Amino acid sequence: xxxxxxxxxxxxxxxxxxxxxxxxxxxxxxxxxxxxxxxxxxxxxxxxxxxxxxxxxxxxxxxxxxxxxxxxxxxxxxxxxxxxxxxxxxxxxxxxxxxxxxxxxxxxxxxxxxxxxxxxxxxxxxxxxxxxxxxxxxxxxxxxxxxxxxxxxxxxxxxxxxxxxxxxxxxxxxxxxxxxxxxxxxxxxxxxxxxxxxxxxxxxxxxxxxxxxxxxxxxxx
Amino acid sequence: xxxxxxxxxxxxxxxxxxxxxxxxxxxxxxxxxxxxxxxxxxxxxxxxxxxxxxxxxxxxxxxxxxxxxxxxxxxxxxxxxxxxxxxxxxxxxxxxxxxxxxxxxxxxxxxxxxxxxxxxxxxxxxxxxxxxxxxxxxxxxxxxxxxxxxxxxxxxxxxxxxxxxxxxxx
Numbered sequence: 001x002x003x004x005x006x007x008x009x010x011x012x013x014x015x016x017x018x019x020x021x022x023x024x025x026x027x028x029x030x031x032x033x034x035x036x037x038x039x040x041x042x043x044x045x046x047x048x049x050x051x052x053x054x055x056x057x058x059x060x061x062x063x064x065x066x067x068x069x070x071x072x073x074x075x076x077x078x079x080x081x082x083x084x085x086x087x088x089x090x091x092x093x094x095x096x097x098x099x100x101x102x103x104x105x106x107x108x109x110x111x112x113x114x115x116x117x118x119x120x121x122x123x124x125x126x127x128x129x130x131x132x133x134x135x136x137x138x139x140x141x142x143x144x145x146x147x148x149x150x151x152x153x154x155x156x157x158x159x160x161x162x163x164x165x166x167x168x169x170x171x172x173x174x175x176x177x178x179x180x181x182x183x184x185x186x187x188x189x190x191x192x193x194x195x196x197x198x199x200x201x202x203x204x205x206x207x208x209x210x211x212x213x214x215x216x217x218x219x220x221x
Numbered sequence: 222x223x224x225x226x227x228x229x230x231x232x233x234x235x236x237x238x239x240x241x242x243x244x245x246x247x248x249x250x251x252x253x254x255x256x257x258x259x260x261x262x263x264x265x266x267x268x269x270x271x272x273x274x275x276x277x278x279x280x281x282x283x284x285x286x287x288x289x290x291x292x293x294x295x296x297x298x299x300x301x302x303x304x305x306x307x308x309x310x311x312x313x314x315x316x317x318x319x320x321x322x323x324x325x326x327x328x329x330x331x332x333x334x335x336x337x338x339x340x341x342x343x344x345x346x347x348x349x350x351x352x353x354x355x356x357x358x359x360x361x362x363x364x365x366x367x368x369x370x371x372x373x374x375x376x377x378x379x380x381x382x383x384x385x386x387x388x389x390x391x
Contacts, residue, residue: 017348054322054325055341060237060257061240064258067258
């Protein structure tokens, strides 16, 4: 291999990066025999490093990383069995509409308080009563939308709760409660307990089928 | 919803590299920041499809480059300038070490985009040629020839083979 051919091959050689690339092996071996070629390769490497350093001096704007994390869109997984979900969603919407009209009907007839009391009795959770619940910490968005719970979903739940999505608890009897403190969110305190079992105490609130524990205190983490 | 590696961790690890790559391609802070942000959001949507977390950076670079090409096609606002014209505007720098970042980027900007992207990856990232080829989705041989030509063009620009101008070190 002559010097010119070696230079042609080594023109894109990067010391430290391409050392194991076999296409450069013969030409590099030639540098051992040819001092002029060796000096040329040295100069090439020096220039490479200088250009590299200058490009690496480009600085990202302050706060860009934080902005990207902060503005991250919430991405829900595409449900499997789309048709089943479409049907379920349709049923849910229809039930919501029916419930809305039914609620107006009973309200007009002064039956709402009776209905709510009956619901409370049926679920065993009396409005305004203080209860202690032991259960799994839920990211309510994923739970309601996709029934995602448990250790497999822990990391996601932690992220969602940390990002401010509603946090809840699922009791062993299957009831899921939205959790809030005394007029303040509990996300910061509960994010790291996502999918773990904890005990909380709070005042039961319920409306339109939703269950919530208000003025929650964390009893056992 | 979240995929491994964790989103925040991934952003903190790679956003500077992506921004540098984006800025080298666009020469615009706003465009580079947008490209970087958009790339991570695409990852948030599709990153779970990655089989190996170790490939995350390559995947991100590929995605950023794709987004750059798509934006460029949509906007059609990048005008191509023949190298000869660029050389006419070239600066005289006898020593690359005296060249500041701004000049380096100016010169890079004169290089055709086909050569610029592989050249930037060649200098910025410690990627093997095969990996650069995967990022840019072109054959390895093409990557190498484009780097060689791009490097030659950059050197001509930096060494001022065109009209000589007074050079001030920044």
